[in-house]
Amino acid sequence: MKPVKINAAADPSTEEKIKIAARSVFHKKGYAATRTRDIAEEAGINLALLNYYFRSKEKLFDIIMTETMQGFLTSVMFILNDEKTSFEKKIDIIVVNYIDLLIEEPDIPLFVLSELRANPEELISRISNKKVLMKSIFIMQFQQKIKEGKIAPIHPLHFIMNMLGMVVFPFVGSPMLKSIGDLKPKDFDELMQQRKKLIPKWVNAMLKIK
Amino acid sequence: MKPVKINAAADPSTEEKIKIAARSVFHKKGYAATRTRDIAEEAGINLALLNYYFRSKEKLFDIIMTETMQGFLTSVMFILNDEKTSFEKKIDIIVVNYIDLLIEEPDIPLFVLSELRANPEELISRISNKKVLMKSIFIMQFQQKIKEGKIAPIHPLHFIMNMLGMVVFPFVGSPMLKSIGDLKPKDFDELMQQRKKLIPKWVNAMLKIK
DNA sequence: AAATTAATTAATCAAATGATTAAAATACCT
DNA sequence: AGGTATTTTAATCATTTGATTAATTAATTT
Structure with a gap:
């Protein structure tokens, strides 16, 4: 089941790791030059997790x-x-x-x-x-x-x-x-x-x- | 046969049309966000011509x-x-x-x-x-x-x-x-x-x- | 502990995209 | 005009890339 944003405050775990990595990569390379795989690698997580937590590259980008x-x-x-x-x-x-x-x-x-x-x-x-x-x-x-x-x-x-x-x-x-x-x-x-x-x-x- | 750059000065035709379009699109969107198809369309030419004249997106970009x-x-x-x-x-x-x-x-x-x-x-x-x-x-x-x-x-x-x-x-x-x-x-x-x-x-x- | 839910992974899809090819059209030369 | 080289096109590849799926593992609840 997809997460519907529960504990926003808590642990700096997966979801936060992805955001941190996304922020870094997006800031450095911009939207177009960023590959979701770059973010996954930088975050040290499986690519599918990115879409599991944020649905799409665009949604993640919008948040960042x-x-x-x-x-x-x-x-x-x-x-x-x-x-x-x-x-x-x-x-x-x-x-x-x-x-x-x-x-x-x-x-x-x-x-x-x-x-x-x-x-x-x-x-x-x-x-x-x-x-x-x-x-x-x-x-x-x-x-x-x-x-x-x-x-x-x-x-x-x-x-x-x-x-x-x-x-x-x-x-x-x-x-x-x-x-x-x-x-x-x-x-x-x-x-x-x-x-x-x-x-x-x-x-x-x-x-x-x- | 591939052209090896002969008359650089002459006609403002296909090769030049491609460069003009490439300049415009690259300048506006940057390398990563530019699709070679965008350039071809803007130049009003067939996509293959771009590679015929310039070999690759990167080579064309380097020139621009x-x-x-x-x-x-x-x-x-x-x-x-x-x-x-x-x-x-x-x-x-x-x-x-x-x-x-x-x-x-x-x-x-x-x-x-x-x-x-x-x-x-x-x-x-x-x-x-x-x-x-x-x-x-x-x-x-x-x-x-x-x-x-x-x-x-x-x-x-x-x-x-x-x-x-x-x-x-x-x-x-x-x-x-x-x-x-x-x-x-x-x-x-x-x-x-x-x-x-x-x-x-x-x-x-x-x-x-x- | 069993059952349920959430998190994670490997494999795979489908679309986008850079590039090539083979054939057709055009221009050029004598 | 006939022949050759150049230019152009449509079709197709191969790779990249965003996204999904089905199965596995871990966590949580009862």
């Missing part, structure tokens, strides 16, 4: 994708919507948290971006409220600063693009950057550590430009 | 990938290594050229980055001289500016990452950005046009930060 995006967004949104934290401080926190996260999980951005390109409508609809970011307190604070004449009047998306670009791009392009810069993994990590402090400074300098 | 990267790099390197153009002017030119190129070919960055992740060593070795960028006149000019105390002493790669991040990321993340920002394609294009002028300003502001 949802969890991946959820984990990514909620943590960020939590910070962005804090009332007590100043605009500048939020930038600091976001940059540090994001870089630390990406050092741990460097495959996530390219994974998400690739799958998003392959399936825009469907995946984006899953990020619950689309416009939740643009209505966050962070963006309010941004627009308030503009009103006060403290930063240049640009579209908030420019700012988002610049932040994300500077934080995320190095990880997305790390193979290329490591190559052209002749960086060892340790050198790369060192640069990322520097960027935790540098990016907020750069961003603030940019915002002042008229 | 090489040409794609070549086209990308040479145009940029040409600008970077011009002796007469000032550092600041080069930034202007690169940003404008890159954004214009990406408006025409928005799929290329994610395509290259994805395939690079899937196959780092092999693909990177194909970019001829790895360190050619770091030894370009542009980087020399950058380091000269540091020596003169005109810009802050940071690793050139920080600068590269920031430029590429700000220019390329919006295209890589366009589905997401269009969604969270509720942008129509025209709005997005308008933002990209603005960025041609904004990014050089921002970059210059950043470089001055100590």
Whole structure:
């Protein structure tokens, strides 16, 4: 009989092993390049078990994708919507948290971006409220600063693009950057550590430009 | 008898039709998600012709990938290594050229980055001289500016990452950005046009930060 | 312990997919 | 025009790959 999801909390056994393996392989290779046999092997289980627990490659993928995006967004949104934290401080926190996260999980951005390109409508609809970011307190604070004449009047998306670009791009392009810069993994990590402090400074300098 | 590449210049017929279709489909979907039948259909030719002209999916892909990267790099390197153009002017030119190129070919960055992740060593070795960028006149000019105390002493790669991040990321993340920002394609294009002028300003502001 | 349910495995299926072949159609050459 | 080489097609292979099945083992219940 097929399992209908009983003890979600309990043992990190087979079902969880499969999810862990699936997360790893999907993140590294993407949906199309992933073979269910790859996942089974990585999880150390029989291939049939994957379908026993998750019905299909697609269903398993949907679960991993949802969890991946959820984990990514909620943590960020939590910070962005804090009332007590100043605009500048939020930038600091976001940059540090994001870089630390990406050092741990460097495959996530390219994974998400690739799958998003392959399936825009469907995946984006899953990020619950689309416009939740643009209505966050962070963006309010941004627009308030503009009103006060403290930063240049640009579209908030420019700012988002610049932040994300500077934080995320190095990880997305790390193979290329490591190559052209002749960086060892340790050198790369060192640069990322520097960027935790540098990016907020750069961003603030940019915002002042008229 | 199999063709051994005779008239490379001549007619834009079957062989070229296949390459055009292959470029389009590979760029959009990546190697793994592309079916040779997709290419054949897009090219309006019989599937067997693809193998007749190019032997295999992989060989065809290698050609497309090489040409794609070549086209990308040479145009940029040409600008970077011009002796007469000032550092600041080069930034202007690169940003404008890159954004214009990406408006025409928005799929290329994610395509290259994805395939690079899937196959780092092999693909990177194909970019001829790895360190050619770091030894370009542009980087020399950058380091000269540091020596003169005109810009802050940071690793050139920080600068590269920031430029590429700000220019390329919006295209890589366009589905997401269009969604969270509720942008129509025209709005997005308008933002990209603005960025041609904004990014050089921002970059210059950043470089001055100590 | 017996009976029932759940988990696991090996074997196998069916569809998708990259590639080949042999024949037909077309272009080329003299 | 006749002959040769090239291009194109339809049919078919062989392998890969997602999924299922039937049988076996392990766990749980009564």
